[in-house]
Structure formats: C-alpha cells, structure tokens
Amino acid sequence: MDLNLTREEAAFRDEVRAFLDEKLTPELKEAGSLTTSVFTDKPWNLKWQKILHEKGWAAPAWPVEYGGTGWNEMQKYIWASECARAGTPGLSPMGLRMCAPVLMKYGTPEQKAFFLPRILAGEDYWCQGYSEPGSGSDLASLQLRAVSDGDDYVLNGSKIWTTHAHFANRMFCLVRTNTDGKPQQGITFILLEMDTPGIKVEPIITLAGEHEVNQVFFDDVRVPKANRVGPENEGWTVAKYLLEFERGGAYAAALAVGIEKIKTIASAERSDNGARLIDDPAYRAKVSDAEIAVKAMEITEHRVMSALSGGKNPGPASSMLKTRGSEMTQTIDELVVEAIAYYADVDQRPAREPGSNVEAVGPKYGLTAMPRYLNNRAATIYGGSNEIQRGIMAKLVLGL
Numbered sequence: 001m002d003l004n005l006t007r008e009e010a011a012f013r014d015e016v017r018a019f020l021d022e023k024l025t026p027e028l029k030e031a032g033s034l035t036t037s038v039f040t041d042k043p044w045n046l047k048w049q050k051i052l053h054e055k056g057w058a059a060p061a062w063p064v065e066y067g068g069t070g071w072n073e074m075q076k077y078i079w080a081s082e083c084a085r086a087g088t089p090g091l092s093p094m095g096l097r098m099c100a101p102v103l104m105k106y107g108t109p110e111q112k113a114f115f116l117p118r119i120l121a122g123e124d125y126w127c128q129g130y131s132e133p134g135s136g137s138d139l140a141s142l143q144l145r146a147v148s149d150g151d152d153y154v155l156n157g158s159k160i161w162t163t164h165a166h167f168a169n170r171m172f173c174l175v176r177t178n179t180d181g182k183p184q185q186g187i188t189f190i191l192l193e194m195d196t197p198g199i200k201v202e203p204i205i206t207l208a209g210e211h212e213v214n215q216v217f218f219d220d221v222r223v224p225k226a227n228r229v230g231p232e233n234e235g236w237t238v239a240k241y242l243l244e245f246e247r248g249g250a251y252a253a254a255l256a257v258g259i260e261k262i263k264t265i266a267s268a269e270r271s272d273n274g275a276r277l278i279d280d281p282a283y284r285a286k287v288s289d290a291e292i293a294v295k296a297m298e299i300t301e302h303r304v305m306s307a308l309s310g311g312k313n314p315g316p317a318s319s320m321l322k323t324r325g326s327e328m329t330q331t332i333d334e335l336v337v338e339a340i341a342y343y344a345d346v347d348q349r350p351a352r353e354p355g356s357n358v359e360a361v362g363p364k365y366g367l368t369a370m371p372r373y374l375n376n377r378a379a380t381i382y383g384g385s386n387e388i389q390r391g392i393m394a395k396l397v398l399g400l
C-alpha cells in the first residue's frame with residue numbers, strides 16, 4: 001500500500017486539520033491530554049461526540065445508510081492520525097464501535113431504528129456486561145442467570161470490571177438462559193437499562209486511584225425479551241462478533257504521537273547539569289527500537305485496512321493488532337515515565353524543573369504519566385488477555 005498521500009488525500013487531511021483547529025477548544029484539548037486510559041471522562045467525550053455528530057463525522061466506520069461518513073480506509077486512517085496528533089478526547093467505543101456493529105448485523109429492524117440514531121448522537125451511554133467473577137478468559141463459563149418469565153427474563157448474578165457502568169444508562173450483556181449442553185450453547189445477548197430496579201453498581205478503584213471499573217449486581221432484574229439481540233441461547237456467536245470490533249482499531253497513529261512526545265521530553269536539558277536523556281545511548285536505542293516497531297505497526301494496520309475495504313469485519317487479524325498495539329502502548333508508557341523521572345517529575349506534578357519539556361507535549365501531561373502507565377498495565381488484559389489472543393492466532397491464523 002502506498003503510504004504517500006495523493007493530492008486528494010492531502011486535501012482531505014487539510015480539511016480535517018482545519019476542522020480540528022476550529023472545533024478542538026483548549027478545554028477539550030486539555031480533557032484529551034488528561035485522559036489516562038481508553039476513555040476520556042464522560043462529559044468531555046460526549047461533548048466532543050456531539051460536535052462530531054453535527055458535522056456528520058461521529059462514526060467514520062459505519063455504513064452511510066446508518067449515518068457513517070462514506071470515507072475510504074485511507075480517509076479513516078488520516079482522520080485517526082490527525083485526531084491523535086491534535087489530542088482529541090477519546091470517544092467511548094462501547095456504543096459506537098462495539099454495540100452498533102452488532103445491532104447492524106443481528107438487530108431487528110425496530111432495534112436498529114431505535115438504538116442506532118441514539119448511539120450516533122450520544123444520547124445513550126453504554127457499558128459492556130461480559131466478564132464475571134470467575135469468567136474472564138473462560139467467558140463461556142458465565143453464570144448470570146436469565147430465567148424466562150412471560151415476556152421478560154429475570155436476571156440474577158453479577159458482572160465485574162464493567163468499565164463506566166457508573167456513567168452508563170444502558171448495558172449490552174451476556175446472560176445464561178440454558179445450563180444444558182456445551183457452555184457456549186446456553187448464552188443469550190441482551191440489552192438492558194441501568195436504572196432497572198434490582199441493579200446495583202459498586203466501584204472498584206484501580207491502582208492509579210481512579211474509578212473507571214465496577215462490579216454490577218443483579219437481583220431479580222426484569223428485562224423484556226424484546227431487548228434480546230439474536231436468538232435465545234445463540235448469544236455466543238453475537239458476543240464473538242462484537243469482540244472482533246473491541247480488539248481491532250487503529251493504534252499506530254497514537255503510538256507515533258507518543259514517540260514524538262518522548263523525544264520532546266527527552267531532548268530537554270536538565271537544569272542541574274545540562275545533560276539530555278536523549279543523548280544517553282541506552283535510552284536512545286530503546287526509543288529507536290520503539291519507533292521501528294511503531295512503523296511496523298503502521299504498515300500492518302494499513303495491510304489489515306486494505307483487506308477490510310468493502311465493510312468486512314476484521315476477523316482474527318484484530319487479535320494481532322490488539323496484541324501488538326497494547327504491548328507497544330506499554331512500551332511507550334515506560335519510556336515516558338523513565339524520561340519524566342530523569343527530569344525529576346516522577347511525583348506526578350506538572351513540570352517544575354526548568355529543564356523539563358513535559359508541559360510542551362500537552363497541558364498537564366506530567367500529571368497523567370504515572371496514572372497512564374498504571375492504567376495501561378490492563379491493556380494486555382482487557383478485551384481478552386494477550387495470552388488468549390495468541391491462542392486465537394495460533395488456531396485461526398496459523399492453523400495450529
């Protein structure tokens with residue numbers, strides 16, 4: 001694939017840049033800069049989504065008939081790169097990138113007509129109810145029971161690690177509707193409202209001191225059967241389709257921005273002796289290795305993108321992107337923390353050392369380096385751990 005932009009692509013990039021220059025206010029940029037994991041806090045990511053929605057750019061990956069942009073794969077890539085470069089807030093992927101593709105493929109006409117416009121406009125905020133205590137990697141062992149009762153299911157059990165459940169008004173959820181046969185055969189995919197009586201959300205505070213994940217308890221929670229997506233007991237197929245979208249996504253653009261930030265920070269002179277970390281051969285070698293790996297990631301993403309044109313789903317290639325992308329994310333975090341420590345900013349306060357460049361790479365960036373490092377330790381766990389991804393690649397890609 002030719003990575004040099006054509007005249008049309010360069011014009012599109014300029015249009016995107018002009019839009020971002022105009023719409024990305026300093027406060028939105030600061031919200032983007034303070035993001036320490038996948039998600040920017042809800043008020044900011046919704047504010048940004050509404051601005052994108054007005055322009056018709058909230059869901060570049062969606063088909064045009066549902067409100068997508070009609071961009072080709074290169075335009076989507078340019079968009080992702082320019083957003084990473086500008087430091088936009090990260091939109092929540094739960095509705096736009098995870099639940100929506102599932103509804104497009106498996107939803108009833110009524111479900112599509114009701115939910116998709118709301119997802120696009122940011123009127124609903126979704127969370128994902130897959131994992132349970134004891135059912136993470138072995139997701140098919142999930143136990144949250146849904147018993148049929150007239151037009152409803154009655155739910156009892158618990159979900160865990162539910163990101164942003166405390167903000168969400170809706171959850172897409174896997175429940176057990178049958179205990180006979182293979183575990184995969186008795187699972188059903190349903191949509192529910194978080195204010196339904198019997199639902200309790202308890203916070204889990206992470207090592208970074210943040211409230212992002214939760215445990216959710218269900219005590220005789222009634223969910224209408226009309227909210228089921230796909231047939232009863234066949235939710236495993238739906239669940240796996242969604243995971244391909246959870247695991248896919250573009251990493252390289254953000255990783256490349258990370259490399260530039262590292263270089264900026266590490267190029268500052270220390271106030272006490274004028275030395276620069278970037279002149280340390282051992283550190284410079286690590287940055288070079290990371291930069292080469294990010295370039296390789298970019299080429300891989302382009303290859304996968306080419307294979308996806310025409311609206312195909314990513315398939316097992318998403319496991320490869322997730323594995324490499326999450327590992328590289330952690331490598332970059334480590335290099336940032338090392339650089340910031342060198343300039344004595346590791347206590348997470350904004351840079352005070354006159355020699356440090358940490359503020360040059362983003363407002364309050366020094367505040368977020370350590371929480372980001374800690375939060376991203378989970379990047380190789382969530383969305384299916386990297387060991388599980390390697391198992392999928394061995395089976396489906398290598399045919400082992």
Ligand SMILES: Cc1cc2nc3c(=O)[nH]c(=O)nc-3n(C[C@H](O)[C@H](O)[C@H](O)COP(=O)(O)OP(=O)(O)OC[C@H]3O[C@@H](n4cnc5c(N)ncnc54)[C@H](O)[C@@H]3O)c2cc1C
Binds near residue numbers: 128131132134384
């Ligand atoms: C920050 C964060 C946010 C999350 N958000 C959500 C969310 O919004 N919704 C949701 O449903 N879930 C969410 N999760 C849960 C996530 O999907 C699970 O943590 C993940 O699937 C791993 O499951 P587990 O934690 O039960 O670990 P386990 O499955 O117990 O795994 C423990 C270790 O054993 C390894 N292991 C297990 N089985 C195998 C195997 N077959 N082969 C090789 N190694 C294996 C794993 O790789 C891991 O290292 C989140 C998790 C985190 C950390």
